[in-house]
Amino acid sequence: MEMSPPPRRGDDAALAKELVDRLLRGLGTEERAYGSGKIDIYTVDVEVALEQYEVQFRLHRDLGKPFPCLVSDHTKYPCPINLLPGIAPWVGFDYIRAGRTLGPRLLFTIFDYLEADLFGFGEVRIEYFEPERTIEFLRARLRDFLTTRFGARRSDISKSPGIWVRVEAASSGLRVHYSPAYFFDSTNILNAPTTPVFGWMQPGRYLFGASHPGHKPQFDFTAEYDIPSPSGNKVILGF
Numbered sequence: 001m002e003m004s005p006p007p008r009r010g011d012d013a014a015l016a017k018e019l020v021d022r023l024l025r026g027l028g029t030e031e032r033a034y035g036s037g038k039i040d041i042y043t044v045d046v047e048v049a050l051e052q053y054e055v056q057f058r059l060h061r062d063l064g065k066p067f068p069c070l071v072s073d074h075t076k077y078p079c080p081i082n083l084l085p086g087i088a089p090w091v092g093f094d095y096i097r098a099g100r101t102l103g104p105r106l107l108f109t110i111f112d113y114l115e116a117d118l119f120g121f122g123e124v125r126i127e128y129f130e131p132e133r134t135i136e137f138l139r140a141r142l143r144d145f146l147t148t149r150f151g152a153r154r155s156d157i158s159k160s161p162g163i164w165v166r167v168e169a170a171s172s173g174l175r176v177h178y179s180p181a182y183f184f185d186s187t188n189i190l191n192a193p194t195t196p197v198f199g200w201m202q203p204g205r206y207l208f209g210a211s212h213p214g215h216k217p218q219f220d221f222t223a224e225y226d227i228p229s230p231s232g233n234k235v236i237l238g239f
Contacts (some may be wrong), residue, residue: 016146041149042202049183057131066128070184072221077137082185123221141182145205148226152203161200163228169194169237174210177217181205181224186217201227208235
């Protein structure tokens with residue numbers, strides 16, 4: 001059976017905007033509707049990330065604390081930082097209790113770590129914004145991420161392991177990290193050791209970094225990579 005050609009890029013952007021509007025509708029309220037429903041791209045990773053974002057958004061808003069974001073001269077919009085990867089969804093199931101007990105303690109501790117440059121970013125700085133402003137940063141960045149994902153779909157990309165990606169680094173023995181470009185999370189590991197390394201990734205726009213085992217990762221904030229890309233899904237890190 002002949003496969004129909006993929007939709008034009010403009011259609012991908014429109015589909016991405018529609019999906020983002022749906023996923024963010026009611027964020028921070030009791031009317032929040034989780035999940036994207038049946039759709040021909042993989043969205044579970046995005047849904048989980050948004051659950052994590054919402055828990056942190058509500059904690060920051062209700063405690064009157066600003067939300068930390070990465071700000072770079074190379075990008076238009078700041079990128080919200082995922083402070084509690086792997087923990088936030090569970091906190092969210094008992095949000096009221098968590099907000100009264102864990103919330104202030106966790107936020108103060110994490111802010112101290114950020115001020116101490118825990119992640120060793122470089123090429124980027126941490127700035128703090130009112131929680132409501134970060135929704136618009138997230139919205140714009142997620143639209144770009146999902147535009148790339150819609151553009152890569154072939155019938156049902158969720159049945160595929162994704163895109164085969166090659167990453168090269170200037171140093172050997174490194175672990176390669178990646179983060180979605182809409183909500184920074186340094187804990188995702190592609191493969192190790194360099195160089196090169198290969199791995200499967202779902203389509204989207206990403207940041208890449210690397211670390212020696214047992215050390216904090218260093219990310220390249222000068223470039224955001226669309227996967228798949230005309231470069232043949234090849235990423236080159238300068239460290």
